[in-house]
Amino acid sequence: MRTVGVEEELLLVDPDSGEPKALSTAVLTRAVQDDPGQDLFQLELFGQMLELATHPHTDMAELGAEIVRSRKEAARVAGEVGCAVAALATCPIPVTGALTADDRYRWMARRYGIATQDWLVCGCHAHVAVDSDEEGVAVLDRLRPWLPVVRALSANSPYWQGRDTGYASFRSRLWSRGPSAGPTELFGSPAGYHRQVADMLASGVILDHGMVYFDARLSVKYPTVEIRVADVCLRAETTVLVAALVRALVETAARDWRAGRPPAGHSVSLLRLAAWHAARSGLEGELLDPATMLPRPAPEVVRALLEHTGEALSDSGDTALAEEAVGELLDRGTGAREQRGVLERVGSLREVVTECVRHTQG
Template structure:
């Protein structure tokens, strides 16, 4: 059974005002003091962010428990220095991001200008084990059209600088400003994948392989594929659903490759439209169906993903749990819908943040 690991980026906020707080260095110092040698929490590009990574897991219940535990530990460490954590992909309240100080981040600030200064967004990355780079690239080629559906499910960033953006996932639109971000063409082989990344680095536009910010890529550190399209999810159970679906997609794609089935050759232009549509409407409108690239109701497309991955999900014992989670998600809505409902009810973005702080740990 393939292992799965999740990386989540959390927003550090003032517990009273809801304003983002640039206290990541202090939170990390507190975490190291409480647990010397801890390797769960990491610094991110901005001082208002804190990242954690789970261990590789095979059982989704164990993965969910670890996500909840890491969120609670992050909240505890943050609380000890007077701030809180919120699983929000963008700050609902206005913010001036504070760039963390190291050579890499300073290089980004100098080269990318205002795009770096406005990139305070929080994502969720899912790593799934693969047997080889060749299998990994075969997977990347075959999951491309399904990635916007994951983005719609996870969408959790409707507000930007104190205003409603009109999108369910505005994070993805901001993230797309990086020169290497977005969907990719078919690679066909591991050799062609690595050559493409090397050619990108050689241009000098990106610093190194780690800046190949594809929607899905081979991890440079682990024997995994890394799927990077999701907003950080407001609710931990949605993050588990995303991880379950990602593993199902990876296993389904690997089986197709071994069976000699060619990937669907949708153009990058169409994939970009599908990603835009997912960011715009989330689960509350239409999505482009991965097979046809024609619009269908979001609920129908999400259920098509479950059907597409059904055999793989059955093989890992996840199908019933995924079906139940999808039904619950479609009733409750993604994080963007929840945030807007909170805003409609309270009329206060500060109250939205306060409630999201609570839900981050629930």
């Protein structure tokens, strides 16, 4: 069975006011003091962000338990240096990013200018094991039309700089301003993939392989494909759902490749429209159907994803988990809908942040 692990980026905030706090270095220093060999936390582009990474798992219950433990540990360490963690993909209240002291991040700030400030956003990246670059590229080619549906399920960023953006996942719109971000054309082979990456590096527009910000890519560090479309999810159970569905998508794509079934030939232009539509509406209204690229009610498209991955979900023992989690998510709404519900009740974006701190910490 394929392993899957996730990386979650969390926002560091004042526990009372909700104001973002650039304390990631202090949090990491404290974590290392507690455990010199810790590999859970990493710094990110801005000091108001902290990344945590799980180990790879085959069992979704074990993955979910580690996500919950990791969030609680992040909350504990952050609390010791005077802040809290919030699983928010964008900060609802106005914020200016404090760049982390790192040569690579300084290069990005110089190269991309004011656009860099828009990247104070928190995503969730899932790593799913593949056997080879050949299988990995075949998977990337076949995942493309389904990735907007994953984005819609995870949508958790309706507010930005003190305003309701009208989007469910505004994080993805901010992130798409990067020169290498977004959907990709068909690569066809490992040679095609690596040739495109080499050409991008040679252009000088990006600095290294880590700045190949495709929606899904081959990992440079691990024998995995890395799916990067999801917002960090407000609830840990939504992260587990995303991980289960992404693994099932990878397994389904690999089986299709081995069976000689070709990938859908949708253009990048259509895929960008599907990505925009998912970011705009989340699970409210419609999504573009991955097969036809025509509008269809979002719940029907989500059910089509379950049907598409049904065999892989069954073989991994994740059918009941996925169906139950999808049903709950469709009833309750995404993180974006929950955030808007909090604002309707309390009337304050700062209270939205502090309420999401409570969700994050369980």
